[in-house]
Amino acid sequence: AQSGTVAADPQQYDQAYLSPVTIGNSQLMLDFDTGSADLWAFSNETPASESVGHAKYDSSTGTELQGYSWSITYGDQSGAAGNVYADKVVVGGVTATKQAVEAATSISTSFSDNTDSDGLLGLAFSSINTVTPKQQTTFFDTVKPTLAKALFTCDLKQGNAGSYTFGYIDTSKYTGSVTYVPVDDSQGFWSFTAGGYSVGSDNATSGSVGVSIADTGTSLLYLPAAVAKAYYAKAGGKFDNQQGGYTLPCNGNAPDFNVAIGGKTFVVPGSYIAYAPITSGSQTCFGGIQANTGIGFNIFGDVFLKAVYAIFDVSQGAPRLGFAAQ
Numbered sequence: 001a002q003s004g005t006v007a008a009d010p011q012q013y014d015q016a017y018l019s020p021v022t023i024g025n026s027q028l029m030l031d032f033d034t035g036s037a038d039l040w041a042f043s044n045e046t047p048a049s050e051s052v053g054h055a056k057y058d059s060s061t062g063t064e065l066q067g068y069s070w071s072i073t074y075g076d077q078s079g080a081a082g083n084v085y086a087d088k089v090v091v092g093g094v095t096a097t098k099q100a101v102e103a104a105t106s107i108s109t110s111f112s113d114n115t116d117s118d119g120l121l122g123l124a125f126s127s128i129n130t131v132t133p134k135q136q137t138t139f140f141d142t143v144k145p146t147l148a149k150a151l152f153t154c155d156l157k158q159g160n161a162g163s164y165t166f167g168y169i170d171t172s173k174y175t176g177s178v179t180y181v182p183v184d185d186s187q188g189f190w191s192f193t194a195g196g197y198s199v200g201s202d203n204a205t206s207g208s209v210g211v212s213i214a215d216t217g218t219s220l221l222y223l224p225a226a227v228a229k230a231y232y233a234k235a236g237g238k239f240d241n242q243q244g245g246y247t248l249p250c251n252g253n254a255p256d257f258n259v260a261i262g263g264k265t266f267v268v269p270g271s272y273i274a275y276a277p278i279t280s281g282s283q284t285c286f287g288g289i290q291a292n293t294g295i296g297f298n299i300f301g302d303v304f305l306k307a308v309y310a311i312f313d314v315s316q317g318a319p320r321l322g323f324a325a326q
């Protein structure tokens, strides 16, 4: 049975985390993304003008899936599209001999401009893979039958290399016990329900945060507008139309954000929520918590995930998420 681990290296401000992946004879840095289900990469089929500074998948090692194509658009209107190959993919020693690899023939500027990232490795459910005419499986679904345990874990860190494991839980990565919650995979996401929340040392938890997804591909923590408002009221932040979101002082006094999941309270340190100066050297920071307006559910992105050890587990049949303090 297979199992393995791979580093997750943070970009500036932990905007994304990138991991080394071997596809055929190419080595690329991919953004592991539990919020989408396509493994796509810059390739020899990507226009040179769009792939300056990127490592590229050389599709000559793959077997083309004739007539297959893919096209994906994310909530920020970024996206990519292209052709599909079957090729060998190795992640941290775990090998998928015939993995659908989506070679990009067109890519939006936000991906072309981010030269650290050579593509995405989707880890959401394969039900939202965009390949047509026949949907393909994610890397995790492809290797799942060969894994020691049908699960993967994510241990992201603020400003430091974290890791993903496949097939085993690294018990040295967390403290205390793991709290498991049921996952509703009907929309293709790792979706769970979060409970009450509190700000700073207040212990009076309020309201209920509600339906949420665990999304390594999204940088920030998107919460109901009322919860974001309550947080920034205590944090001395404000909604800044020009910045397109909440900002707050970078001065190190941002309160923690506490949220109950499965009856256990998890703490997001205030230092994660003073996310990044709005312009280099500014004393005003863009907030790591933002309103989920227009999204329809909460996104527990990297700002939350780097505060916990997360276990994405389908070993029990029904999918579940495990969270532990780290």
Ligand SMILES: O=C(CNCc1ccccc1)Nc1scc(-c2ccccc2)c1C(=O)NCc1ccccc1
Binding pocket: 031, 033, 034, 035, 036, 074, 075, 076, 078, 120, 215, 217, 218, 219, 294, 295, 299
């Ligand atoms: O799309 C994802 C997961 N992939 C994130 C990603 C990774 C690399 C490059 C681009 C995007 N997650 C989800 S689930 C639902 C949304 C969403 C967000 C805003 C409006 C509507 C839907 C998103 C998403 O787009 N996340 C990325 C993102 C970018 C900008 C602002 C918010 C979120």
